[in-house]
Amino acid sequence: MKPAAFDYARPATRREAIELLAGAQGEARVLAGGQSLMAVLNMRLAEPALVIDITGIDELHYIEERDGALCVGAATRQAELAAHPGLAERVPLVAQALPWVGHFQTRNRGTVCGSVAHADPSAELPLCLATLGGEVVLEGRRGRPRVVPAASFFQGVLTTDRAPGELITEVRFPLAQAQTQYRFTEVAMRHGDFAIVALAAAIRGEQVDLGVGGVADRPVVRTLPAGDGLDEALNEFAWALGAEDDAHATAAYRRTLVRELGRQLITEARPC
Amino acid sequence: MEALEQPAAAAPQGEVGRSRERVEDDALLRGAGRYGDDLAVPPGTLHAAVLRSPHAHADIRSVDVTRALAVSGVHTVLTGEDVRNWAAPFPVGVREPMEHWCLAVDRVRYVGEPVAVVVAEDRYAAEDALGLVDVDYGLLSPAVDAEAAAAPEAAVLHEGVGSNVVSERHFHYGEPEDAFAAADHHVSLKVRYPRNSCTPIECYVVLASYDVAAGAYDVSANFQGPFALHSVMARALQVPAPRLRLRTPADSGGSFGIKQGVFPYVVLMALAARKAGAPVKWVEDRLEHLQAASSATNRVSTIEAAVTAEGRVTALRYDQLDDCGAYLRAPEPATFYRMHGTLTGAYDIRHLAVRNRVVLTNKTPTGLNRGFGGPQVYYALERLMQHIAATLGLDPLTVIRRNLVPPEAFPYRAPAGSLLDSGDYPAAVELAERDGGLAELRERRDAARREGRYYGIGFCAAVEPSISNMGYITTVMTPEERRKAGPKNGAVSTATVSVDPLGAVSVHVSSTPQGQGHRTVAAQVVADVLGVPFESVTVNVELDTQKDAWSIASGNYSSRFSGAVAGAVHKAATRVRDRLAGIAAGPLGVAPETVRFAGGRVHAGADDGSASMSFHRVAGAVHWAPGTLPEGEPGGLRETAFWTPPELAAPDEGDHINSSLCYGFVFDYCGVEIDPVTGAVRIDRYVTLHDPGRILNPQLVDGQVRGGFAQGLGAALMEEFAYGDDGSFLAGTLADYLIPTSMEVPEPVILHMETPSPFTPLGAKGVGEGNNMSTPVCIANAVADALGRADIELPLTPARVRGVIGIDEPEPPAGLEPAAAPRGGGSGLRASDSVTMPAPPETVFHRMLEPATLAAIIPGCHELEATGENAYRADVTVGVGMIRARYEARITLSELDPPHSLRLSGVGESAMGSAEGSARVRLTALDDGGTRLDYDYEAAVGGKVAAVGARMLQGAARVIIGQIFTRLAAELGGGQPSWWRRLADRLRGLVGRGGGRS
Amino acid sequence: MLKIEANDSHRVTLTLNGRERSGNARPRTLLSDFLRHELGATGTHVGCEHGVCGACTVRVDGVASRACLMLAVQADGRRVDTVEGLAGDDGPLSDLQAAFRRHHALQCGFCTAGILNSCADFLGRERDPSEAQVRDMLSGHLCRCTGYTGIVRAVLEVAAQRREQRQEERDDV
The missing domain is CATH 3.30.43.10 (Uridine Diphospho-n-acetylenolpyruvylglucosamine Reductase, domain 2)
Structure with a gap:
């Protein structure tokens, strides 16, 4: 090897x-x-x-708040983002998700933008970016940087909107909104494994943006009613993801987790 | 999981019985260990990489190494032709016409089977050339599932045998028919034990050279024994045994049986060194190891018990089918026969009927794996005991207790021949019940169940055999065949103790340890016998077949160290002591029998105040002053002891076999709770009691228990070598083959009892394998209890457990029904989609037949060249994301029905494996003058891509195949997804953030 | 900008366990291979070469990293600490190594070097770790022999010892 x-x-x-x-x-x-x-x-x-x-490019090594988003440069490690002061308040979803990303040792070197660029359908950071409606900044040789919404950036298994000549220079996670609760959970075979199902939720009042990773060929997000009609909406969402069987889990199991864990995640976050 | 206070044992007097810190650890903790890959290599050593089959079953039509030899740094390539010239197939344990060579010579029979060896200046260069060895394969149907492979219509692996069932034996002990006829109940169960492996963290390492003058091979390898396999290797190399010098390094990065399987590579690399005319080193990598090194035998068992109304089992009937993979590699079919004498487990069951069948399939050959044969037997037997309790409405522990071998019966001859040496099983169960807190677990279970939670308790009582009888494997032969072959039996262990001119003590053992601390325990034993400080004893565990004392049973397997090897150490040290006593007796003025060794001195009597001499002075005399020695004392001081127990007889005419010398007792129970949503199994408490005879070093014993428990837990919950229906291997990385981490392994409550073995010099038995046997079934029984179900299967993954709980899905909303086409298993990929073409069907059809269009629409297509009508060859580079594979592809268009439909097919080979796909394309005219192109495809991917990328293949295939048709649309000037597709997307509401799956 | 052609050999100089060492590497040479075969630091072991088993974990500029997922040329000019540096030459075992021995936290010892390096980094950051945190950190390593019990105990014990030591030092001041 x-x-x-x-x-x-x-x-x-x-x-x-x-x-x-x-x-x-x-x-x-x-x-x-x-x-x-x-x-x-x-x-x-x-x-x-x-x-x-690109690890030696200092100008790509930063975490900064700009225009309502936490902007992370391409040379920034996952461990650096996890240790960023105030992350839990500024982007709580990412703070909750990072411990699920690989292991202590791989987070030490793995970058935030690298995970987004790789676009593994089970990866946590792309899921957070999609759920929060974040953006990816791409720079090519000519023209201005392209700012692509996560929604159109992820296009399939390991497949993104990045052109071969473009470099991802930054990803932008929108900062936490008032009156919104963020929740992340995941089911994997072992701690640190790729998710069988990962769920990320931004819950505000009667609505929830629910992102699902590990089921479709990319992270998928939907806005659902958080109260009445949640079960029906979750069921429709679960089926729409087109789950498939693999060596570790069946499609039916994945749909079930979307429905049942999704409900748990959302209802536990809402005050009764 | 909470911990329990564990009772402290009384401190022992001597070294033996103490938890000595290990002498091995200092070097290992400093990074100064000497593992196979750390050894110095001779100048000019070359490095090997192995080309492996991407196919489960194929004829090798030709192997062309021309392009590989042209790679910079490549010296030579060893192929099947060389192997035929210089070597012979390995001897096989059953008399059937089948050949197993160290390298496939005419046919490959499993994914990963070696096909050629590239030898180059470094490993990087060797790997550069792997993809340039051109092998022409003729694909054959694979036989993958054990039961299907045993059926008459299955594809046959070894044509000379005519069937995949290469061994079938029936055994009959006592009067099972009568017992079944008289029984109140018959309870039966069919279970499947999966393929898994204890996978050491260090893979195989071989360093080989060939001495052309002597016609001799010299090989270092992290082989673990048994050294009976040295004979197998020498025969394959066609040399007398002394001309295969085999050495093992001082340290080994774990084995657990698996490094027995390095032996074909010893032969392979010896031949590669001969071909290269230089020493050759090969370090197996993890992908090679997982797919092709070795595996536990998967088994299908149907087991039935004759049971009285009280739950007393009077007879057992086993019907077992072992899947040994593509070849019956020595010592298989030992998975069956290691446990044969012990099929009645810890129970006093006098009547037994057995059918054993061995089937070969297109999978990696099986071999030793910690617990060897035990997990398979106990998974059937102990699941059955649990099932009997559930069926009869009895408590499982009651059923176990009613059947245990009674304490007064020892030594107890089991019906199939095992002589259970010692134990008190009921007392052990009682001890575990009390000190492990079973009553409390029961309360927790009842409380959990009152709240509607899934909580279960599982049990397992197991006899843990150790010190294998080298003759047990001959039980596979009929008595008549055995008479012809001559008897095989016994288990010779070896140790050498010497004392140097300054009085320092050295020990050598042929036990090839892989982390068990043999050096520490051997030093403890010798220190006690010779009365010298523990620190002054040096133990060497390297083995050199040319210089060291060894025998066929040498090696590290069947937990033979503490019973057999430590016994031989004791024997050799005692001989040294007796000689020294004879020497010291004169000067001390006493009879040799009264001389006592303690505190580094040789004493005249029992009292420390008696006259004494220093140990080094007495020992020094044999070197410095041999003229002063008593008559008959030859001088020099080195004693080699061989020890074999008389209890290990060959199988008799009635097929009774005492398959092991010692039988420890393991009793486990655990409480588990199952998450009703995720199906995850949480171990609430795991209690494991061991009676391993006399305990030589308690800390090391607990270490063995914890390690075996973690592996047993892995086998229970997550580990499996998964294969596709086409024989593709699907667990190729450590992200696919899942080994428990610190997050998944709880701390077991370990309890001990010591009933010494009457048959070993120190009273010790083996203890290394018990939990590999007991833990998988104990956890399975707890899950069965929690769910009230019998139909459970290993590994108990969350998805599988949730499946047993039941998934009652709400209906899919209209329009979202999953595709009706069933998917193929494993790497079989299928899907359908649709694209709108901005041209009428006639144009679309016509354009698809043009080579220029094909070259443009097939992603990464270079050099498309026609080879016939609508047939092409091309270099195609396909990929998703950062991954790329270059395939040599053959592309055909067939089933032409212009302008309605056609089939587009491709078959490709690459260094990353094989791929084939076929898409049925239908064209429908649209009102706007365009065409709707619908396609259904089936694809299969083999080799490395399937092994390491199984998780993403479905999505990747969709991306790549989708590209073909969107490019076609682009070529024709359009490229919009079809209107109905867009409509469907809208219906699915996936147009919001995150996108959908268009 | 540094550029190296595929088949060119580049002189890599790094500080290995406090000493400057150099050797030749091509762009594709893995750091794990460079340490073992070029510099002779065979204490770093290779178990999977895809970043899962953790056996090859070393510290690069103090941070626990998989040596099989780094190129040797990436370590040029950096500080690399391996298991060989944990105890000084001929010195006694470090507190962590001694605790591993006491708690029987190793059997075959093949995974141990990587685990020690992770622990060294981790304990420098987490001075008062819980068992859950220790287990989380260790989950980036596969050990096939021990069932992890001894490892967890050893790490927790060292953390407690170091806490006490710091307390004593403060008390002395």
């Missing part, structure tokens, strides 16, 4: 990274935390001509 040969570049600036990526005609891969990419390279599930290591 050793990677195939590739050229390696460690750009010092965002511009350099984008130039390299755009010039590589889809034959380059961006190495940020490497917690997914390196495993893929070791297994030779990809043999890129060029690996662009």
Whole structure:
């Protein structure tokens, strides 16, 4: 299990990274935390001509609040976001979800943007981004950065709206809204495993934005009634996700969790 | 899970019985261990990578290494042809015409089977060339499911045998028919034990060289024994045994039986070194290990009991089917026969009927795996005991108690031949019931049930065999076959104790430990015998078949260390002591029998104040002053002891076999609660009592129990080597094959009892495997109790448990019914979709037949070239996200019905495995002049992609196949999803944030 | 910007356990292989090469990281600490190592190096960890021998010892 040969570049600036990526005609891969990419390279599930290591780009290494969102640069590690002061108040959903992302050791190196870029349908951070209605900032060689809503960014298994020459430079998590409660839960085979079903909810009054990961080929979010009609809405949502069987769980089980855990998550958050 | 106070034992007098900190640990904790991959290699050592079959069953038509040899750094490639020239197939345990070579020579029979070995300057370069070895496979139907493979119509793996059932034996002990006829009840159960493995964290390592002058192979490998397999390896290499020098490193990163399975690779790498003309090193990687190293045997058992109204079992009937994978690799079919004498477990059941069938399937060959044979037997027997209780309305513990072998019966001869050496099972059960707090668990269960929660208690009583009889495997033969072959029996253990000129004591044991602390315990035993400080004893556990004392039973398996090897150590040390006593007797002026060894001195008598000499002075004399020794004392001081117990006889004419020397007792119970929504099983408390005879080091015993428990828990709840219906392997990474972590493993309550074995020198029995046998079924019984159901299956994953609880789904809303087409199992992928084309059907149809269009619409298609009418070959690079695979593909268009329908098919091979797919395409004219293109596809993916990406294959196939038709639409100038699709999306309300699945 | 061609060898210099060490690596050389085979630091073990088992965990600039998921060239100029550095040369075992021995927290020892490195990082950040936190941190490692009991006990004991030590130091002041 050793990677195939590739050229390696460690750009010092965002511009350099984008130039390299755009010039590589889809034959380059961006190495940020490497917690997914390196495993893929070791297994030779990809043999890129060029690996662009962006971990040394200081200008992509930040967490800052801007225009009602917590903006996270592409070189920022998951552990750094987890340790960000005030995260639990500013973006509580992400604070709740981060302990579910991999393990202590992989969060130390894994990046927030890397997880979003990889678009694993079971991953927690893409689910949070979609549920909160966040955005992804993509920069190519030409033109202004594209700001893509999470809703249209995730397009299928490991498939996103990112063009081969574009670099994800930032993701933006909307800050917590008043009168809104955020809840995250997950069922996985073991702690730290990919979710069989992950649920993220933003509950405000009689409405809830419920995001589901691990069931469809991407995170899917719907606005549902939080009170009357919730069961019917959850049932419709569960079926609409098109769950499938795999080695660890059946489609019926996944739908059941969406219905039953979804109900638990929402009703427990609401004052009786 | 809460902890219980555990009773403290009285401190022992000597070293043996003490929880000594291990002598192994200092080096291991500093990173100074010497594992297989840490050993120095000779200059010029080359590195190997193994090309493995992506197919479960295929003929090898040709192997072309030309392109691989052209890769920079590659020296040579070993193929089946070389292997045929230099080697022979491995000997097989049953007399059937089937060949198992270290490398597939003409046919592959499981995914991951070695097909060629690339040897290069480093592992990276060797892997570069793997994808450039061109193998032409002719696909064959696979036989995957054990029962289906045993049926007459199944595809046959070994044509010479004519059937996949390669062994069938019937056994009959006592009068089972009479007992069944007389019984008040017949209770039966059919259970399946899955494939799993105790998977060490270190994989296989082999370093081999070939001495052309001597015609001899020298190999280091982290092999664990049994060294009977040395004979198997030497025969495969066609050399006399001394010309296969096999060495094992000082440290091994775990084995649990699995490293028995390295032996074919010892032969393979020896041949690779011969081919390369240089030493060759191979370090197995995790993907290789999971798919192809070894596996526990999966078993289908139907078990039936004759039971009295009181719950007394009078007879048992077993019908067992073992799936040993593609080859019957030595020592299989030992999974059956290791437990054969013990099929009645801890119970006094006198009548027994057994049918054992071994079936071969297109899966990885099976082999030793901690608990070997035990988990399978107890999963059937103890599930049955629970089921008897449930059926008769009795308490499970009552049923267990009514059937236990009574204490006065020891040594107890079980009907199939095991001689249970010692124990007091009822007392052990009582101790566990009291000290483990069973009454409290029962209260918790009752309270939980009153609240409507799912809480259950499970039990398991098990006899834990240790020190295997090397002859048990011959029980697979008929008495007549055995008479012809000659008897096999016994279990020779070996130890050497020597004293150097300065009086320091060295010990060597041929027990190839993998973390059990053999060095520590051997030093404890010797320190006691010779009365020297524990710290002054040095123990070496490396094994060199050319220089060390060993025998076929050497190695680390069947928990033989504490009973057999420590016994041999004791024997060798005693011989040294007796010689020293003879030497010291003269100067001390006493008879040798009164000489006593203690505190580093040799004493004239029992009293510490008696005359004494220092140990090193007495021992030094044998080296420095041999002329002063008494007559008959030869000088030098090195004693090698061999020890074999007389109780281990060969199977007799009635097929009775005492399959092991010692039989410890394990009694477990646990309380579990099941989450009614997720189906997750939470262990509330797990109590495990062990009677392993005399305990040599309590801390190490508890360590064995905890480790075995964690593995048993994994087998119960999550571990499985899953295969698709096509034989593709689906648990290729440690994110697919799930090993329990610190979050899933609770701390068990460990209780002990000590009933010494009358048959081992120290009274000790094995203790390493009990929980691998007892824990899976104990947890399963608790789940069965919690749910009030018998139809449960391992592993008890949350989804499976919730399925047993029942999923009563509300109807899907109109328009959201799941696709009617059933999915294929495993890697079989199917789906349907639809795209609107901005051209009439005639145009669409016509364009699809054009090579230029095909080249444009097939993603990543290069160099499309026609090979016939509507048939092409092409290089196709497909992928999703960061993943890419380049396939050499053959593409065909068939079933042409212009302009209505056609079939587009592709078959491809790549370094990442094989892929095939076929889409049925239907064209319907639309009112607006366009076309609705509907397609249904079926695809299958094999090899590495299936093994490591099973979780995402369905979605990935949808992305890739979808691309073909959206590109076609784009080529034709459009590309909108069909109107009905858009409508459906609207109906589903998926147009909100997060998008849908369009 | 640093650029290295696929087949070029790059001189990687890093501080391994406090000492400057250097060796040659190509872009694709994994840090785990570089440490073991180029620098001879074989205490770091390789168990899966896809980031799950945790055996290869080392500390890069103090932070527990999978060496199999890093390129050697990424460690250029960095501080890398491995199991060999936990006790000084010829020095006694560190408190953590000694606790592992006391609690029988290792059997085959193959996963141990990685676990020790994670614990070293973790205990530097969490001075008063609960058992649940310790188990959560350890869940990034697979141990096949011990059932984790001894490991959990050893880590909790060291945390308690260090707390006491700090308290004593404060009392002295």
